[in-house]
Amino acid sequence: MQKSVRLKSFELVAGDIRDVDVELLHALSISVRWPHRPKDWELFRRAGHGIVAVDGIGRVFGSAMWFPQGDNFATVGLVITTPRAQAQGGGRWLMDQILEQCGNRNLALNATHAAYPLYVSLGFTSEAIVYMRQGEVQQTLPALPTLGGELNELPSDRLTEITALDERAVGTNRARLLALLAKDASIATLSRGGEVVGYSMRREFGRGFVIGPIVAQNAWDAVHLTAVHLKNLEGRFTRVDTRERDGVFAEFLQRSGLGVAETVTTMSKGRRFLNREDKNPWVYGLAGHALN
Ligand SMILES: CC(C)(COP(=O)(O)OP(=O)(O)OC[C@H]1O[C@@H](n2cnc3c(N)ncnc32)[C@H](O)[C@@H]1OP(=O)(O)O)[C@@H](O)C(=O)NCCC(=O)NCCS
Incomplete structure (x- = not known):
């Protein structure tokens, strides 16, 4: 069954990040003021797997990715919820699915201040600061x-x-x-x-x-x-x-x-x-x- 979530008035379903137009991913990262270019998103899509939250007319409200490295390890990143849909459970919904996809791999990620409480609540522990x-x-x-x-x-x-x-x-x-x-x-x-x-x-x-x-x-x-x-x-x-x-x-x-x-x-x-x-x-x- 297709996974879905309601954020405010938007009914969103999970889709494969490879299936959406890269310009929609670019618009998503611009919405949170990240500098990624479409080319950067293309590289990430070649390097890993991920999901997007899309509405009935194909608009992208969120993303999350994971990057397998070696047999039993992966990094997680590109976790974004567009500002107008934040603080409604979307970030957690995306991460729950990423954790399911990662199975029992050991994981690492670099948490922004906005995402830190979410990752703590999902069982991640802090190791170092990145400047x-x-x-x-x-x-x-x-x-x-x-x-x-x-x-x-x-x-x-x-x-x-x-x-x-x-x-x-x-x-x-x-x-x-x-x-x-x-x-x-x-x-x-x-x-x-x-x-x-x-x-x-x-x-x-x-x-x-x-x-x-x-x-x-x-x-x-x-x-x-x-x-x-x-x-x-x-x-x-x-x-x-x-x-x-x-x-x-x-x-x-x-x-x-x-x-x-x-x-x-x-x-x-x-x-x-x-x-x-x-x-x-x-x-x-x-x-x-x-x-x-
Ligand atoms: C980080 C981000 C993905 C969270 O997405 P979200 O859809 O707002 O997340 P959720 O609504 O699922 O909230 C997850 C947790 O974050 C915290 N949180 C969310 N909004 C909050 C707010 N306005 N104030 C305080 N805490 C908040 C809560 O701890 C919440 O936990 P809860 O489910 O127990 O309430 C989103 O803020 C975002 O895209 N930020 C910009 C990009 C970014 O920093 N990405 C993270 C990369 S590591």
Whole structure:
């Protein structure tokens, strides 16, 4: 039976997010002032699964998505209820269905302030704060620390050189997602002693560019893996989502023109998601809020 919900005077049914015109999803994200372009929605639809809440004449009132990574893990994102239908139970209705679709996978997401109480009530627990840093990149970048290794550009057909490193940093295999992101990305690697010890991607997103993922062994490497992209983006609107509150990497971003615009909370359900250990690389920049 088709699932339905009544929000105010609207009778809504759940549909597959792949079946709606991308312009309707774009209008939905604009309604909550998110910067996603139709192209960004297309990428999300290729990367994951999701539902929309639609009325009898095909208008979209809400969305929610999930992105499988590895066998037993997924991230959740793009959870939106259009403002005129908020606080009527729509967000919970969407999330109940996403949780059903995810089955017994371990889950992680990045909660906005608006959504935080909903996720707590659904059994998610907080792990860390993500600082969304963005702005126009300074004409002159701050002085860089000494480079410990060699920076190279990685062609998108050589991703096997970074997937194992990425898995050590994230704790799950996201080769399929990286392949999708890499299609339109410029990728840098940092090597030491012939071994790749870090990588970063730069792609177009929203109002400008996003640098992420940024995976590195330490903050100094992360600075170099970010600077290599920023130096080509002077004056351009750029975003980095990071869990570094302060220290070398956060200060470098600040002085490059990327100030904190907003914070979200990384939450998980099931197995703990974040596991930072000195011997492992770390995610200094997220692929995106929905993707981690
Ligand atoms: C977050 C969002 C999806 C919630 O959607 P919604 O349809 O308003 O959610 P619901 O009506 O199902 O409410 C869910 C819970 O949120 C809280 N809540 C909702 N509206 C609230 C309000 N006006 N004031 C305080 N709490 C509120 C309540 O805890 C509610 O729980 P309850 O069912 O026990 O009452 C919606 O606000 C939204 O799209 N915001 C902008 C985009 C966004 O931040 N998305 C989240 C990405 S992680």
